[in-house]
Amino acid sequence: MIDKKLIGEKVQVIASKISRQPHLVALRDAMSSAMPLILIGSMFMLIAQFPYEPFTQFLENIGLQAYFNKASDSTFGMLGLAVVFSTSYNLAKHYKVDALSTGLLSLSSFILLTPFVATEGGMGIQTKYFGSSGLFVGIIVAFFSTEIFRALIQRDIRIKMPDSVPLNVSKAFSAIIPGGIVVAFWIVVSMIFAAFGIDNIHQFVTLTLGSVLGVLGNTLPGIIFVIIVQCFFWMFGIHGAQVTAPIIEPLLLQNSDMNRIAYQAGEQLPNIITYEFLYNFVFTGGAGCLIALAIILFFKSKSKENKVLGKLSLAPVSFQIAEPVIFGAPIIMNVKMLIPFVLAPVITAIITYYAMALGFVALPIGAVIPWTTPPIISGYLATGGRISGAVIQIITIAINIMIYYPFFKMDDKEKLKAETLSENIIDDGDFDLNDFEF
Numbered sequence: 001m002i003d004k005k006l007i008g009e010k011v012q013v014i015a016s017k018i019s020r021q022p023h024l025v026a027l028r029d030a031m032s033s034a035m036p037l038i039l040i041g042s043m044f045m046l047i048a049q050f051p052y053e054p055f056t057q058f059l060e061n062i063g064l065q066a067y068f069n070k071a072s073d074s075t076f077g078m079l080g081l082a083v084v085f086s087t088s089y090n091l092a093k094h095y096k097v098d099a100l101s102t103g104l105l106s107l108s109s110f111i112l113l114t115p116f117v118a119t120e121g122g123m124g125i126q127t128k129y130f131g132s133s134g135l136f137v138g139i140i141v142a143f144f145s146t147e148i149f150r151a152l153i154q155r156d157i158r159i160k161m162p163d164s165v166p167l168n169v170s171k172a173f174s175a176i177i178p179g180g181i182v183v184a185f186w187i188v189v190s191m192i193f194a195a196f197g198i199d200n201i202h203q204f205v206t207l208t209l210g211s212v213l214g215v216l217g218n219t220l221p222g223i224i225f226v227i228i229v230q231c232f233f234w235m236f237g238i239h240g241a242q243v244t245a246p247i248i249e250p251l252l253l254q255n256s257d258m259n260r261i262a263y264q265a266g267e268q269l270p271n272i273i274t275y276e277f278l279y280n281f282v283f284t285g286g287a288g289c290l291i292a293l294a295i296i297l298f299f300k301s302k303s304k305e306n307k308v309l310g311k312l313s314l315a316p317v318s319f320q321i322a323e324p325v326i327f328g329a330p331i332i333m334n335v336k337m338l339i340p341f342v343l344a345p346v347i348t349a350i351i352t353y354y355a356m357a358l359g360f361v362a363l364p365i366g367a368v369i370p371w372t373t374p375p376i377i378s379g380y381l382a383t384g385g386r387i388s389g390a391v392i393q394i395i396t397i398a399i400n401i402m403i404y405y406p407f408f409k410m411d412d413k414e415k416l417k418a419e420t421l422s423e424n425i426i427d428d429g430d431f432d433l434n435d436f437e438f
Contacts, residue, residue, distance in 0.1 A: 022094045023143055024246040030086035030142075031249050034079055035368075038253065041076025042367035044068045045260060049365070051385030069264055076368075077127065079257060080134035083250070084110045087142035095150045101175035106145040109186045110138050113201050129202050132257035135250055136205045145182050152178035217251030220353050223273050224346055227282065231342045234287045237332045241279075241287070252278060253368070260366025263384065269363040272356045276364040276382040279320075281389075282349045284375040284397055286322025289344040291375060292400035294318075294325055296408045303415035306408075319372045329411075340407045344400040351399065355392050362386035 018024065048068035050056055059065040088106035092099040114134065116123045128134075152158065158177050161170040190201070198204050216222040226248050230240030255271040262269050285291025294317040297310030313324040331337050355361040362383035369378045375397060376390045383389030 018243055022091060026087050026091035026094065026142075027083075027139060027246040027250070028242070029090045030083045031245065031253070033086040033090075034082040037075040037078060037082055038368045039370060041072040041074075042260075042369070044075070045072040045264065045365075046367050046381065046384070048072065049263060049384060072260070072264070073127070073131075076257060076260060077131040079131050079253065080138045081107065081110070081130045083135060084138035084142050087139060088146045091142065091146045092150065095146070095154075097150050097153045098171050098175055101171065101179065102146050102149050105149060105175070105179045105182050106142045109145050109183060110134065110141045112183065112186050113137060113141065113190060115200050115202070128261075131261075132254035133206070134202055135254050136209055137202050139250065140205065140209075141186070144185075148182050148185060149175075149178045152181060157181075213247075213251055216248060217255060218271070218273060220273070220350065223278065223282075223353075224349055226278070227345045227349060228342060231288060231345065234326065235332060235334075235338060235341065237327075248278075249275065256364065256366045256368055258366070259364060263365040269365065272353055272363055274364045274366065275368050276366075276378075277352070278349075279371050280369050280373070280375075280378040280382050281352045281364075281393065281396075282345050283320070284348065284393055284400070285317045286320045287326065287345075288322065288331065288341040289348055289397070289400045290322040290325045290331075290341075291317045292344060292397055293329070293340075293404045293408060295397075296401060296404055297325070297329075300405075300408070301412055303412050303419055305415050305419070306412050318374050320374075321372070336411065337407060340404045344403050347399060347403065348396040351396055352392055361388040361392045364389075 045068070048056070048059065048065050056065065059068065085103040085107050089099045089103035092102035111125070114125055114129045114137075116125055118124075129137075153174070158174040161173050165173075193199075193201055193204070214222075216226055226244055230244055233240035233243050252273070252275040256274040256276060259269045259271050259274055283289060285294060294310065294314045297306050298314045299310070301307040301310050309325070309328045313328060316322075316324050326332060329337065331341055352361070356363050364382045365384040367382060367384070369382050373381065375393045379389035379391075379393040380387065381389075
C-alpha cells in the first residue's frame with residue numbers, strides 16, 4: 001500500500017530544497033521586484049493601444065499616445081536592467097556582503113557586455129537589450145558577478161579602512177579591488193567571445209541557452225510539463241507556481257515583452273505562450289482551474305459541508321485565490337481529485353493554444369494582467385480588448401465544469417452519506433440527557 005504521508009514528506013523536502021536554493025530565491029525575488037514595472041508598463045500600453053480607434057486617434061492627435069508608449073518602454077522595457085540589479089542585490093544580501101555595490105557592479109558588467117552602436121551623436125546602446133532581449137545575459141552576469149565579489153570579500157581581498165572612517169566610505173573602498181576584478185573578468189569574457197567572432201553575446205546566449213530553455217516556455221508540450229509539475233506540488237500542499245517561478249517566469253515574461261513590442265509596432269505577434277497565457281487563460285480560478293469546481297460546489301452541492309465550502313470559496317476563487325478550495329475540499333493528498341485537478345488545466349492549455357494558433361482567438365498582446373483579475377475580464381484585457389479572449393475563457397470554464405462534475409458527484413455523495421449516518425446515530429442514541437435529574 002502506498003504511504004501518502006511518506007511520499008508527501010519526501011516531496012516537501014525536495015520542494016523545500018528547490019525553494020531555498022540561494023540563486024533561485026534571488027531570481028524569484030528579483031522577478032517579484034520587477035513586477036510593478038511590468039504592470040505599470042502594461043497599463044500604459046493598454047491605454048495607448050485601446051481597441052477603439054476614435055480614442056486612440058484622439059490620443060495620437062493630442063500627442064499623448066507617444067508618451068504612453070514611451071512610458072511602457074521605460075518600465076516594462078527595462079525588465080532586463082531591473083532583473084540584473086535585483087538578482088545580484090538579493091543574492092549579495094543572502095551572502096551578507098555589500099548588496100548595493102554588488103548590484104551596481106553587475107549592472108555595469110551587463111552594460112559592458114552589451115554591444116555599442118555608432119550614431120551621429122556618438123556611441124549608443126540598443127535599448128532592446130535593456131528589456132527582455134537582455135534577460136538571459138543579465139541573469140548570468142548577476143550570478144557570476146555576485147559569486148566573484150563574494151569570494152573576494154570573504155577572502156579579505158579588499159582595501160581595509162580604519163574603524164574611525166564612516167561605514168559608507170569604508171564600504172566604497174572595500175568594493176574597489178573586488179569590483180575591479182569583476183569588471184576585468186567580463187572584459188576577458190568579451191575578448192574571448194570576440195576571438196571566436198562573436199560580437200553580440202546577447203544573441204549568442206539567446207540562440208544557445210535560450211533555445212534549450214525555450215522548450216519549456218515556447219512549446220505546447222513544454223508548457224504542459226510545467227502545468228503538470230505545478231499541479232503535482234500543489235497536491236502535496238506546496239505552492240507549485242513558486243517552485244517553478246524562477247525557471248519559467250523569465251521565459252514567459254520575455255515572450256510577453258516580445259508581443260508587447262510587436263503590438264506597439266503594429267506587427268504580427270510572435271508568441272502564443274506568454275505569462276498571460278499560463279496565468280490568465282490556463283489557470284482560470286488559480287491552480288487546477290478551480291473556479292469550475294467552486295461553481296459546482298456553489299450550485300450543485302447537497303452535502304452541508306460542500307454547500308458551506310461553495311459559499312465561502314466562489315468569491316475568492318473568482319479573483320484567482322484557489323486556496324479555500326485546495327485546503328477546504330480538500331484537493332491536497334486527495335487521490336480522487338488528482339485526475340480533474342491535472343486534466344482541467346492541461347485540456348484548457350491545449351484548447352486555448354490551438355484556438356489561438358488557428359486564429360479563432362486573438363493572441364495575448366504582451367500586457368501583463370494582475371493575477372487577481374477575474375476570468376473573462378482578464379481574457380478581454382490580455383488580448384487587447386478582443387471579445388474572443390473572454391469567450392475562450394467562458395468555453396474552457398464550461399469544459400472544466402464537465403471535467404470536475406463526475407468527481408464532485410462522487411465526493412458529494414460520500415459526504416452526504418456520512419452526514420446522514422452521523423445524524424442518524426445522534427437521533428438513535430440509547431440515552432437522552434433529559435432522562436437525568438440534576
